[in-house]
Every structure is written in C-alpha cells, then in structure tokens.
Amino acid sequence: MVNFLKNFFSFGFNEDGLSHWIWQRISAFLMILLFFWIIFSFQELSNNFIIDFNTWIKIPINLILFIVLFILIMHHSTLGVLNIFEDYVQSEKIKKFFSILLKIISFLIIFISIFSVWHIYSEII
C-alpha cells in the first residue's frame, strides 16, 4: 500500500506502469469536464475575442480553472509522448535523454503560459 501510494504520487512519472495508466485516465476525465466548461464559456465571448478574453481571464475562478486546465493538458500530453518513447525507442540511454528533454520542454511551456496569463490577470484595467 505504501509502495502504491508512493508510485501514485509520482503523478505517473516514475517507471511504474500502473500509476502512469491511472494518471493518464484521471487527467483525461478532469479535462473532459474542464473542456466542456471552457468551450461553453468561450461561446459567450463576442467577436472581439482578445478584448473579451482579457476581461474573462480577470475573473479569479476563470484564471484558476484555466491554469488547472493547462497543467492537466501538459501533464496528459507529456505522459502520452513518454509512452510513445517507451514503445518505439529501443535504447535506454536515448529514451532517457528524450524523456528528460520532453519534461524540460513541457515545464517551459507550462511556465511561459502561466506567467503570461498571470501577467494579463494582474494588469491594471
């Protein structure tokens, strides 16, 4: 049980296949809910999308859910691409190298996006 929890809270990033599988499903399920939310709330924005987006993101709950959604997207897709490496890259060394590279890129994308969204949020209207 302790071992299971330890694997579980690696968020799918250690070598354990079960936790990878579970986290891929958890993030998928949460993303379904959040994508329905974001698609329906974007429907209410007018044609001038950027200006509306700027005011939309200034509502705290929108900001928080948007950031959560973005982290989930990157988590889910990073796990997905890691799985492709697992299936098709034969050498352990090359696999390791690309896994680390992928994690760095994903982290940078998350960082840039959240930083930008936070900047829009904290701008004076």
Next chain:
Amino acid sequence: MKNNNRPLSPHLQIYKPQITSVLSISHRFTGIILYLSTFLISLWLFSIAFNNNLKIFLDNFFYSNLGKIILFFITFSFTYHFLNGLRHLIWDFGYGFNIKNVYLTGFIIIFLTLTINIYIWFF
C-alpha cells in the same frame, strides 16, 4: 546486467490497415499534433501578455490560408482525440469490447468528428 535490447511495439508498417488499427494509430498521431499545438497556445498567451507585434503577426498568420489549414488540423485532431478518448475511457470500464461494438463506435467517431469539423469550419 543492463538489457539494452528491450522489446518494442511492432512498427506501424506491420499492421494491415483496418478500421481498428487505423483509429488506434490516429489517436496517437492526433495526440502528437495536440502536444505541438500547445506550443502555439503558449506563444499566443505570451504575445497577448508581452508583445503586441507578435500578437499582430500571429493574428495575421492565422487569418492566412496556411494558418487556417494549421487551425483545421488542430480542431480536427482535438475533436477526434476527445471522442476517441471517451471511447477509450468506456473501454477502461469494461464495456464495448466485442468486435461489433468496436467497429460501431469507430464509425460513430469518424462520423461525429467529420460532422463537428464541417460545422465549425463552414457554418
């Protein structure tokens, strides 16, 4: 001893193209497209926040034909990956495994993906 001769998944050319294998491979392929499209979303957010010139450039780019084709691929991949993901989740609960249902849900997904994308882009 370290085993550097790990077993791999069979390479793609080995599969006979049929609806089951094609949909499965497409799921991965669209997943990769979606991963790459997060770069664009990130760049777009960055441009709104920090760089107005970049924002104007991106706006113009996505109004051009090449930009529209890229956006089309993204919406297509998104709808397909979303619907097929739902199918995968249903499978994970143990439903719909017999071959008849696999074919049926496969065709439903192709139909829905095409319908939704035609709706998005032409209406």
